[in-house]
Amino acid sequence: MTDIRTILRDAGVRLGDRLEAELLLAHALGVDRAWFFAHAEDRPDAAAVERFETLVARRVAGEPVAYILGRRDFWSLPLEVTPATLIPRPETELLVELALERLPRGGSVLDLGTGSGAIALALANERPDIEVVAVDASAAALAVARRNAERLGLARVAMRESDWYASLDDRRFDVIVSNPPYVEAGDPHLRQGDLRYEPASALASGIDGLDDMRRIADGARRHLRKDGWLLVEHGWNQGDAVRALFRQSGLSHAFTAQDLEARDRVTGAQAD
Structure with a gap:
């Protein structure tokens, strides 16, 4: 199993955007981005990695991150989109x-x-x-x-x-x-x-x-x-x-x- 740090680094390269990689991984794991600071060496299970890879593939195909996540913040309000x-x-x-x-x-x-x-x-x-x-x-x-x-x-x-x-x-x-x-x-x-x-x-x-x-x-x-x-x-x-x-x-x-x-x-x- 690969650790969080490596997963984010590799996905950031593929997406050309580290923030997008963090948002998608947080969504796949059901955590917020701050969680990564204390868990960089954690190793997600295979099911979580598969969920994340599916999200990354959708983004690589061009689908907007907001639609993948189903939300976007506006004026500090979390909105479904x-x-x-x-x-x-x-x-x-x-x-x-x-x-x-x-x-x-x-x-x-x-x-x-x-x-x-x-x-x-x-x-x-x-x-x-x-x-x-x-x-x-x-x-x-x-x-x-x-x-x-x-x-x-x-x-x-x-x-x-x-x-x-x-x-x-x-x-x-x-x-x-x-x-x-x-x-x-x-x-x-x-x-x-x-x-x-x-x-x-x-x-x-x-x-x-x-x-x-x-x-x-x-x-x-x-x-x-x-x-x-x-x-x-x-x-x-x-x-x-x-x-x-x-x-x-x-x-x-x-x-x-x-x-x-x-x-x-x-x-x-x-x-x-």
């Missing part, structure tokens, strides 16, 4: 930060295209005083979001199946947030890396990547309270176009915030 949902990414936390800055006490927020529920649950966890409504057109994604809400003790978040605003009638909110599809349909990145495994409907949006963004912008004024904010994540080269869409839809005070890599990431605008 499946191939029905987009994998939450750290850069989306900027959208949460900007929403928190603009939510009044006792206010309300709508999360459009909630997926795993990452944004809605992060906001609800930070602000017990607010009302949170999360919608998605995918029943499978909503099922994941509901399970996350229940497990995190955030079942007060209202989950609805809806094609953007379709099921909301004339409801209005203080803040609307969304991480919608914004990749150009012909972008070659859709056929590379983790994106190959994620739901296409959550990634691509027309020739210029802005088809869904237009629908969100067009319906915003009907669903925002006076002085309410619309905040959306988008691609690094779409800030100018999204601000223009927001202005054309009658919103004002449009701005774009950059992420930690100094790339345009989130654009917002206000309803007068």
